[in-house]
Amino acid sequence: MFNEIDIDSIDLSLPAPEEEPNRQYYYMKLLKKLVKEKYYDKGKTPLVYNLVVGCQMNAKDSEKILGILLQCGFVETDAEDGADLVVYNTCTIRENANLKVYGRLGYLNSLKRVNPDMLIAMAGCMMQEKHVVDTIKKKYRFVDVVFGTHNIYKVAELLCERLTTGNMVIDILEDTKQIVENLPAQLKFPFKCGVNIMYGCNNFCTFCIVPYVRGREKSRNVDDIIKEIEMHVADGVVEVMLLGQNVNSYGNDLKENHISFADLIRRVNEIEGLKRIRFMTSHPKDLSDDLIQAMKECDKVCKYLHLPLQSGSSAMLKRMNRHYTKEQYLTLVDKLRAAMPDITLSTDIIVGFPGETEEDFLETMDVVEKVRYDSAFTFIYSKRTGTPAASFEDQVPMRIVKDRFDRLLNRIQTIAAEKTGVLVGRCEEVLVEELNDHIDGYVTGRLDNNTLVHFPGTADLIGKIVNVKLNEAKGFYYLGECVK
Ligand code: SAH
């Protein structure tokens, strides 16, 4: 894959090729040259700060952006202050994600006044919204480069354009059918990573902005996915998370080599050296019996499923365009537990969707009582411009929403704490992820079912799977000790 490509041998006296990814290799070489002249030749090391917010998709995109920039000579730093290039990979799923970005842009402006040479690149979901780009053009003229979700692979080309023309560069595509493969990525952890299996979303849940900012579903070719995972495994990765907004519809858009998501995980399960497989996100409407069977029979697939509920009221689910009822959702949970009695379940729930009555809310509480999730992410409904629900008339007053939100959170936390207790006394495999930042001499890792475990250990354990006796449950994590 990318490692096989030698960008230094590219001839910059020729015009840039049209086809991808060769065009990007050309611009990576050009940016490397510009970076050398601007920084290294003057005795400076160019620092890049990369802020990533939002979901796993954005985290993966940031790994790709950073991978390209490091190839071009930038070195990563963990602070905006002192950085030569700042990249914000934005999220717009809820309004507060969006507002935070404007706040931080104000801060960047103050840094740029001190260091006018600082480059600022804005990327990601928020940039796919026209009103955002218009605001940046009008009020944040100090931003250098703006690009969206469909062309992150072009970061080197866009920076070259900025450096050679001196103009603000804005490059936003509404959507694309193109998937550009074989570019570098800088993994956050050397032992686990996300792998995109598809991009975009076709579901148009009425509250959600994602289909507007990520375009239509595009599945990657199965051989490309397998090849990428094999390459990561050769580099030391033991856990992969297969990524898509709705992984259960993987492959539906592929004309050739069509395989289902269930068959894809069967293929991934055969990869030698890989230890754990996770995936995100599963839409309940497309969760097939075959997928449950595949999860059960594939030894590397973690017995953990994130199954967003959104609401327990069938009437709300209909207005949300989710295509399942409360009963269908509960039946799915029964099927999952019948096949895998120890499966851990997590979910996403929205409180205060337009028209939600107390009775609707109690339906959600009822599902929470019945399913007893191991963990749940709860959100206050946020109106997103351009989505159907934004124009629904019966928005719920914030006072009522907050009260419901608190009641829900309370129950979820109590149940989660009760559920975490069940493994106390057992010896389980833990993938060690990092040194514990609170207790000296401890490391932190995750069980197959995604629960955190802290136990005494040293840095050499990071990236390894070890057996840990779970001594004590503390709310949503365990304290344990390593056993040989
Ligand atoms: N594709 C995933 C969800 C991605 S967004 C799925 O279908 O499950 C992650 C979560 O953000 C959603 O599950 C939903 O609970 C929440 N969310 C999305 N839009 C929202 C909005 N407008 N207000 C509040 N929460 C929202």
Ligand code: SF4
């Ligand atoms: Fe949003 Fe629904 Fe698509 Fe998930 S499935 S990304 S919630 S539109």
Ligand code: F3S
């Ligand atoms: Fe946010 Fe975009 Fe993900 S809006 S949740 S970063 S797909």
